[in-house]
Amino acid sequence: MSIMEIIGSILVIIGSIFLFLGALGIYRMPDLYNRLQAGTKATTLGAMSVILGVGFLEPDWFLKLLILVVFIGYSNPLSSHAMARAMYKRRVFPWTKEGGVDAYREVIEKETEKKES
Amino acid sequence: MNSQPTHLQPLSTQTKLSRFLMNWILLTLVWIGFTGTLDVQELLVGIIISGILSLMAIRIFTCCTLALLAPKKLFYLGKFIVVFLIALIKSNFDMARRVLSPALPINPGVVQFKSQLKSNFAKMVLANAITLTPGTLSIDIIDDTFYIHWIDVVSDQPEVAFKEIAEDFENLLLKIF
Numbered sequence A: 001m002s003i004m005e006i007i008g009s010i011l012v013i014i015g016s017i018f019l020f021l022g023a024l025g026i027y028r029m030p031d032l033y034n035r036l037q038a039g040t041k042a043t044t045l046g047a048m049s050v051i052l053g054v055g056f057l058e059p060d061w062f063l064k065l066l067i068l069v070v071f072i073g074y075s076n077p078l079s080s081h082a083m084a085r086a087m088y089k090r091r092v093f094p095w096t097k098e099g100g101v102d103a104y105r106e107v108i109e110k111e112t113e114k115k116e117s
Numbered sequence B: 001m002n003s004q005p006t007h008l009q010p011l012s013t014q015t016k017l018s019r020f021l022m023n024w025i026l027l028t029l030v031w032i033g034f035t036g037t038l039d040v041q042e043l044l045v046g047i048i049i050s051g052i053l054s055l056m057a058i059r060i061f062t063c064c065t066l067a068l069l070a071p072k073k074l075f076y077l078g079k080f081i082v083v084f085l086i087a088l089i090k091s092n093f094d095m096a097r098r099v100l101s102p103a104l105p106i107n108p109g110v111v112q113f114k115s116q117l118k119s120n121f122a123k124m125v126l127a128n129a130i131t132l133t134p135g136t137l138s139i140d141i142i143d144d145t146f147y148i149h150w151i152d153v154v155s156d157q158p159e160v161a162f163k164e165i166a167e168d169f170e171n172l173l174l175k176i177f
Helices: A001-029 A033-055 A060-090 A106-117 B012-033 B040-056 B071-100 B122-132 B158-165 B168-177
Strands: B109-114 B138-143 B145-150
Touching: A001 A033, A001 B071, A001 B109, A033 A060, A033 B071, A033 B122, A033 B138, A060 A106, A060 B012, A060 B122, A060 B138, A106 B109, B012 B040, B040 B071, B071 B168, B109 B158, B122 B138, B145 B158, B158 B168
Parallel strands: none
Antiparallel strands: B109 B145, B138 B145
16 A cells, blocks of 8 residues: 555545534534534535545545535535524524523514514 | 625726636636646636636626735735634534533534624635634624624623634734735
């Protein structure tokens, strides 16, 4: 095995571990927003790591895969932001502990009042 | 929110030209990445197609102008990418720690803070960077106020939240855009 193959395989394994942790996070977290948090972070680094690992295993594809990594790096947080915002606008409020802060709620309440009046 | 949408605002000729050239360079680089060769024929087709595309998309790709190519800005861009990657790895370990510990140590909430960034693109980059840094997820941006879901709320004061979440990124972004 060459050095490139070893680096590639290690990156793929690390990526799949993070992807698994992301799935576990989605299962364990109490509400939508926390699940999104676990999902976004783990899948971003996990997918990036797996793709880069494949790039090391197949050096011919490296530039293409690098472009894929960049696309994942900016489309993943965008989509999770879109989901979080849409769910908040549907009045799905985040779970908080006793006396937790929720600064966005006032904005939504005002918006709904405006619509109703 | 009440200002005109970005793609309808009038542009000066200089901005248009500068943005067009920058888009052209970026698209050509992407083309080279996808084809993977520096063959003259491939390159020529790529340059022509990216030129046509960037001419068509002058009001859609508003990200950058030629000013971004200044060495100082490129340096800060590189620094931003390094800081961002470190934060991404840190956030993954943070998330792994929270997910794997049996007690599930979280204290979620939504905080807000104000940012000094002006351009829409810079705000988007900051929001994306915030989403991928430890324990935070950006929910909405209204004018210059960011609403952030924070998995472990330290303080509900906007200043403290800003310092904890966004200060490093914003200082770098202010220098880039």
